[in-house]
Amino acid sequence: MNKVFLVIKREYLARVRKKSFLLATLITPLVFPAILGVFLWISLSDEGEEALKIIEVVDEGNQFFMESSGQYAFSYSELPVDEAKAMVQDGRRYGFLYIPKVDIKDPKGIVFYSGNSTSVSLVDHLERELKRKIEDIRLYESGIDPGFIKSIKTDVSISSVTLGEKGEEKMTDAGVNYALGFVLGILIYTFIFVYGTQIMQGVIEEKSSRIIEILVSSIKPFQLMLGKIIGIGAVGLTQFLIWIVLISMVSTVVMGYFGMQMPQQQVMEMTNPEMAQAMAQSSEVSKIIQVLQGIDFLQLIFTFLFYFLGGYLLYGAFFAAIGAAVDSPSDAQQFMFPVTIPLMASYFGLFVFILDDPSSNISFWLSVIPFTSPIAMVGRASFGIPAMELILSMLFLIGGFFFTTWIAGKIYRIGILVHGTKVNYRTLWKWVKQNN
Amino acid sequence: MSILKIEGLYKSYGSQAALTNIDLEIPAGKVFGLLGPNGAGKTSLIRIVNQIIEADKGEILVKGESLAPKHIKHIGYLPEERGLYKRMKVAEQLLYFAQLKGLSANDAKKKVRYWLDKLDIAAWKDKKIEDLSKGMAQKVQFVATVIHEPEILILDEPFSGFDPVNAEIIKNEIIEMKDNGTTVMLSTHRMESVELLCDHLAMINKSHKVLDGSVQEVKDQARSNTFSVMLRNVNGSLPEGIWDHKTTIEGHQEFKIKMKDDEPNIFVSELMKYGEILGFSEVIPTIEEIFIQKVKDNEHE
Incomplete structure (x- = not known):
């Protein structure tokens, strides 16, 4: 075991000390807040400075009156169409809305001309306005007071509550849980691929530089493989830890600068019951609060970490075996298939089935089969998972890890000493069957 | 040990x-x-x-x-x-x-x-x-x-x-x-x-x-009782069949000879009749020769 620790230490230090690690670790978390910051800055600076856009309206039937807003001013005239178009062309007007005399029951032929490509939101805005105007006119014509219609509008909002096994009630909300499942699932997917590839490259490096035979004369191949997987996993955890700290810090600064509150702070305030009560008037916010309160974060974090590591270890062994079987990274492509397929399947399963209905049959199977469970289960985690299913899935994952590591160990042990031979799936199978 | x-x-x-x-x-x-x-x-x-x-x-x-x-x-x-x-x-x-x-x-x-x-x-x-x-x-x-x-x-x-x-x-x-x-x-x-x-x-x-x-x-083990001989002023022709290899350089004759049970001394005295002995030494194979011989022997098996 002492030797495994030596390998872990070497793998860890060799990577963490590299400049590229430092660079990637520092820059990655800066990228997202930086992009966010730039967007905020642009949109904020846009609002004040933007000139009022004047839109020429030619309403041949004199049926509609468009109200000017802060952004758009509507100028009414009875100019001929060509002249109005010319005003747009020479830049005196931002756009030109042409409304022919229309049948109010079937308004057709309305055209909006603009110099630049038209913004979708502006056309939407115009359509909505006109629609409202037409509806008002028609209500009036049929003798119904538009005010009456407004007064009978009712908001319906259904609170979704999950009943626990012991009868405890938990607010759920598809949106919040969806977001959580989505983010956590992608994190695990990325982690497995990024660090799995590092394992593979590490093994190929040792193999192609011929250090491997010196190593395996001192340490069992299996121990070497395990040490490498754990060491690189530790690098990944370190990186994530640094990111979480950095992202929190940078986001606080960025958000703080633009006068926004940080999500984390909100969560903290929300978990404070008095604050929650005070904010409960706003129904949407209070719903999110209640949903977040309903999530067992301790369980969520534990589940995430378990599947995060479990999934990495399960696939890490495969990546090590692939690295051992080939002579160069370019040869590895052919063996990546069996690793990529289940990961992709769980990734798509996450979007198509799990986030849509976490308790469906297919969600159950995806989150129990060890090859898909790391991504599938964290997708379900925030919705709440029945204890039995969670235990079953975890046991399967542990079992799956032992199984893949055992298989991979056999391939690894033989593969690392084989040079210059074309290895295919049949050879791999032969290695697996071989006893020593 | x-x-x-x-x-x-x-x-x-x-x-x-x-x-x-x-x-x-x-x-x-x-x-x-x-x-x-x-x-x-x-x-x-x-x-x-x-x-x-x-x-x-x-x-x-x-x-x-x-x-x-x-x-x-x-x-x-x-x-x-x-x-x-x-x-x-x-x-x-x-x-x-x-x-x-x-x-x-x-x-x-x-x-x-x-x-x-x-x-x-x-x-x-x-x-x-x-x-x-x-x-x-x-x-x-x-x-x-x-x-x-x-x-x-x-x-x-x-x-x-x-x-x-x-x-x-x-x-x-x-x-x-x-x-x-x-x-x-x-x-x-x-x-x-x-x-x-x-x-x-x-x-x-x-x-x-x-x-x-x-x-x-x-x-x-690899000694085969083979000797290398160098003679000068050879008179007459040497008996056929006993040498593996013969070269003549400026009147010197050099050949290898594989003995059966004859003792080298008897052979040498016999050789003296044909000419002047300049060299007489046992051929001891190098490890390389032994190696090559062994590999060849193996191939014939």
Whole structure:
């Protein structure tokens, strides 16, 4: 075991000390807040400075009156169409809305001309306005007071509550849980691929530089493989830890600068019951609060970490075996298939089935089969998972890890000493069957 | 006394036999040469002794004990295919290998310092391998093999890949280690180094052991009672059929002759009738010739 620790230490230090690690670790978390910051800055600076856009309206039937807003001013005239178009062309007007005399029951032929490509939101805005105007006119014509219609509008909002096994009630909300499942699932997917590839490259490096035979004369191949997987996993955890700290810090600064509150702070305030009560008037916010309160974060974090590591270890062994079987990274492509397929399947399963209905049959199977469970289960985690299913899935994952590591160990042990031979799936199978 | 005893060792890869019933005894404190053409099974044997692969059958005893992981500490191994971590510093790398062999961190540090000084590479200890010259890296490679001062040193084709200057340095180190009591087992197909270095040798061909013994014994076995003769002023023609090979240079006749049970003295007195004997010496085959002969014999079987 002492030797495994030596390998872990070497793998860890060799990577963490590299400049590229430092660079990637520092820059990655800066990228997202930086992009966010730039967007905020642009949109904020846009609002004040933007000139009022004047839109020429030619309403041949004199049926509609468009109200000017802060952004758009509507100028009414009875100019001929060509002249109005010319005003747009020479830049005196931002756009030109042409409304022919229309049948109010079937308004057709309305055209909006603009110099630049038209913004979708502006056309939407115009359509909505006109629609409202037409509806008002028609209500009036049929003798119904538009005010009456407004007064009978009712908001319906259904609170979704999950009943626990012991009868405890938990607010759920598809949106919040969806977001959580989505983010956590992608994190695990990325982690497995990024660090799995590092394992593979590490093994190929040792193999192609011929250090491997010196190593395996001192340490069992299996121990070497395990040490490498754990060491690189530790690098990944370190990186994530640094990111979480950095992202929190940078986001606080960025958000703080633009006068926004940080999500984390909100969560903290929300978990404070008095604050929650005070904010409960706003129904949407209070719903999110209640949903977040309903999530067992301790369980969520534990589940995430378990599947995060479990999934990495399960696939890490495969990546090590692939690295051992080939002579160069370019040869590895052919063996990546069996690793990529289940990961992709769980990734798509996450979007198509799990986030849509976490308790469906297919969600159950995806989150129990060890090859898909790391991504599938964290997708379900925030919705709440029945204890039995969670235990079953975890046991399967542990079992799956032992199984893949055992298989991979056999391939690894033989593969690392084989040079210059074309290895295919049949050879791999032969290695697996071989006893020593 | 033999430090390493190999009994009835078998190893095959699928249907291909790599080692068939190999028995060997490696005497303590000697240099043991393992010879054989490429693909004979040398590397398989060496890998089994290093516990990198397992034998199908047979036993290996180290000082009378069955070979076990605890012996790793006492064996140093320089594989034929070798390398170092290119982006790791010299001293760190040696420290890692020493610790993997089972040395404590403190002992490992001392040994690293000692060996770096001994081979004049201390100034390079904080350089990465990729920044070293090839010769320098070769020295580091050798140090990595002997850093834990093993009782048994196993070298697979030790001189391949080394430049002549470094090969000489390594050869001297091997001799020095032998003098200090280290047992050295080396495989090679370069015969000139065998005669210079080895006390004992074994030859493997096509998975079988074909020869085994001290260098002297092996040579004695290979003596075929053949003599090389040089005659001057030959009068008359020599009897046909007794010479294998005849050359005539400026009136000198040179030939090899294989004797049956005749004693050399009788033959010499007979020869004197034909001319003046300038040279008469026994032809003792070199290890290389023995090796080639053995391989050829095997092919005919």
